[in-house]
Amino acid sequence: MSQVPNNPIIRWIEYRLPIFGFVNHQLVDYPTPRNLNYWWNFGSLAGIALVIQIVTGIVLAMYYTPSGNDAFDSIQQIMRNVNYGWMLRYIHLNGSSMFFAVVYIHLFRGLYYGSYKNPREILWWMGLVILLLMMATAFMGYVLPWGQMSFWAATVITNLFTAIPVVGDAITTWLWGGFVVGEPLLKRFYSLHYLLPFVIVGAVFVHLWALHVHKSNNPLGIDMKGPQDALPFHPYYTIKDLFGLGIFLLLFAVIVFFAPEYLALPINNEPANSLVTPPHIVPEWYFLPFYAILRALPNKLGGVALTALSLVVLFALPWLDTSKVRSARFRPIYKQVFWLLLIDVIVLGWVGANPPMGKFILIGRLATAYYFLHFLVIIPLVGKLERPRPLPESIATPVLKGDAAKGGVS
Amino acid sequence: MRGMARTATAALMAVGITVLAGVAVAAEGTALKSHDWPFEGVFGRFDQAALQRGYQVYRDVCSACHSVRFLTFRNLEGIGFGADRVKALAATFEVEDGPNDEGDMFSRPGRPSDPLPKPFPNPQAARAANGGALPPDLSLIAVAREGGPNYIFSILTGYQDAPADFELTDGKNYNPYFPGHQIGMPEPLFDEAVDYADGTKATVDQMAGDVAQFLAWASEPTMVERKRIGIKVVLFLLVLTGLLYASKRKVWSKIKSH
């Protein structure tokens, strides 16, 4: 709508900084496919999760002390003495799990419906950049309480950098600011943990910018051809996103108030002890699949390279996937292959949760091999060999023809 | 309907992932004894009488070796001690303070804001007095061990003679619930070890249960408030989400053809 606003104050502002027109164009009239299902709620949920983490984080930072002697105690101060401190801490702790859960679902939605394909490659890459930043932020955040697992996870993961040939040791020493994980590392992790979320905000802005160029994908995977295929974002998707938010907050509240330590490891409630290694070092659940890949090879550098590669293949996906059809709805073989990948990732997570002994070694290697087989072999082949089902004419057409089984409004 | 099946599958997988996360670390030692705790569950509350008895067990038995550095005397108001009782209790302990203007440390009676006194000034002294083993601080023991209060209860009631083929190191004690089955702590509880102020019979099971509940409270004094607020929040969100769903249906009814 490029009408001139009626209100003189709004007109005055609009002429100098067209904020109202901007909001209207990007959030109100913004054309969104009319057939989006609930899997499209997860992007906005990820945005909310980011805001929750930043807001609770800023308030927690008012009480946290980034010092080896005081970090653990400052968190007990928050839990026991700060008004609602326990609540803010548990929201922040579990909020990171909620954030990853939502982002992983959002990512798998993209895999299923081909949202990474032309012309959304950069949108997809920005999403992966956000995921990488989240992983760095979450890792550093976990170190801050300076519990046993905080300390030893930091030791194990930063030691990985020594695997880099030639410069590995120098880089690791530089990272530590010393000869071991200690005070300097804790302080710089605090500084960066406070910084990165705002870098994520910037990346989200670019992600949304890219999104708004070609608009959202949809369950049919076919382009919007005109206004008949679209609905204005407000009120249709604002209210749908708010409803999804309600469900999200309900789940979040149940965890925060009734099972706040369920996803955490008890041993992290022990202060860090540089002379005692815990019997099992495991990361938080959202890192478990990567942890399994890391340990799949007996070679340290190999493990690191494979883990990095597991994310790099995602960047290459728009080219690895040779199919001209976006949505798995019309790709009968790819659909099965998708579910196999999901199962494989869950198996990897289960392997990562267990010590690398006995059956877990073989299963971990097989699951890792399958992961790369999926992206490097299966996906390119399936795209070429598969016979996709015929695509509907348009997004609006199935509704007109009463074809409720495929596509249409859900 | 297909969409529903997919949603259900995804939800199942989400649950699967969280279950996996929950059993991340394989438990060592024997399966823990399970005890019914009044503070478990959505409506769980601490039993104040048990908390007070548990404090007495801590004070009379455990405090000889174990500190609870995150508890102050003032916090004991949370187990039902009044402010005056707390003040009087604190004053029965001598606390180190200082340095004074001469540069010396000095002793003064405790105040409610002081932490409960430590049995040893530092970990090294604690080890020296305990054959090299460090009695852990108990402030968070109920959340720092897999199994929490059940673990504490099992350890305290689990002492038994070592099996014939078990090589017990000198100075250690056999306990099947402790990882490795050898624990530095000698059996701390015996029947009638504590003379309960409220007259309850002090069996080992009773004392173990009381002190485990006290330590569960010490690990999270705000637990009851957490559950209370949680019920209100969940109920509120149920109402709000219901309203949002109704609003969503109303907005979308304009364009749905069926």
Added chain:
Amino acid sequence: MAETAPATGPAESGGDEETRRDFLYLATGAVGAVGVVAAVWPLVDSMNPATNVLALASTEVDLSPVAVGQSITVVWQGKPVFIRHRTETEIAEARDVDVSALRDPQSDADRVIKAPWLIVVGICTHLGCIPLGQKPGDPRGDYDGWFCPCHGSHYDSSGRIRKGPAPRNLVVPGYAYLNDTTVKIG
């Protein structure tokens, strides 16, 4: 409905339908607003003093070791508090003053509970420095009380401002005697 233009407004018939729909949206919005306020409150309240900070809101002081003519400084809520066991001369000087001529008129009787004991917060009311006069050998200003070296405020033996830029007398904190030798400040 195969409309070409996406519906932005209601195309329903009947005011009844609209009222019912609007009430739903209104109710949802109201409940949501309540939720937002309830969610913001813990964030704001968390910045209020924590319970252990509040626990240090009052300090008890044993006055028995303080001889006549001696001053001690105690810390209360992080602030220095001057406790002076005044001599007869100092008490007389504090009383023998034209109260109406003072910059911040207050009689000595209004500033003490027991005349020999003056208890004031040792922060200059000008810009917050700690006045001198607690230790023997300190300058005490022209009025036998305290002297602030930062900008030259003179306080008398009742802690009242007599000369210099400070606008108000040294603050008397709330205190009470628990017994003859113990006072609780705050």
